[in-house]
Amino acid sequence: MGDVRPPAIRRELGDFLRTRRERLAPEQVGLPATGRRRTPGLRREEVAVMAGVGVTWYTWLEQGRPINVSMQVLMAVGKALRLDDTEKWHLQRLAGLPLPPAEPSVHDPALVAAFQPVLDKLEPFPTCLQTPQFDLVAYNRAYRFLFTDMDMIPAEERNCAVQFFTDPDWRSRYVDGDIVATRMVAGMRAAVGTDLHTSAAAATVEKLRQRSDEFARLWSRHDILLQDYETKRLNSPLVGLLHLKFVSTYTSDTGHRMTVMTPANDATSQRLTTLTELAANAESGPR
Incomplete structure (x- = not known):
């Protein structure tokens, strides 16, 4: 059976392999330095030799041509490129592993x-339900005013990535905005995976x-980034530094993720309680 993946996914796989190849220096994989190179990183033929595959076949793989790829050969390529477990997972998805269930509408009542x-029971912890593309599906009162x-x-603009990258005021709430930007995009790419050809993911x-x-x-x-467990510093407009x-955690039936923001210190815990009290006073009607 031939490769039935959409051309966009084959190109995505090729681009991913190219970026992983270009980040590796010859000495990192035990190859001798050969002076100045016209392109960064390893050459295609070097990756092919290390993976035990033909140069033409690997070139076609990077070019996004419709060729069949076995799991054994794919993992040999991943090993040659020094991919970590997260990157191997991403590579397998791009190569045609079964897709996750289709997501329901963002605004499904x-x-x-x-x-x-x-979500409401988790107050005073700010909590929200999001799609893999960071669209907000639901949130509690603490998150509403965070x-x-x-x-x-x-409603159509309630997307955390859109707000972060287009609204300076939203972006300014993050003390370490540059770090958050890098990890947010890596998380989105991992979550989207092969769904990039669908209308919702592609549009976002x-x-x-x-x-x-x-x-x-x-x-x-x-x-790519599967999980981000680092503590984030936020400047809340209502209670200050958090x-x-x-x-x-991902919900098995929808593919959405529920994110709970828990305090990393006692001061933040107290401020979250204050935030919930202020939010209750500021709330002016149902969501």
């Missing part, structure tokens, strides 16, 4: 009704590429 009581009044943002990525040069640059790097751990 039944989905919101099912998750809203759970960055701004979320209810004041039009294209919107961000058009509206943010920074996002376009980071997206072209093909970095040190928060972002803990995410």
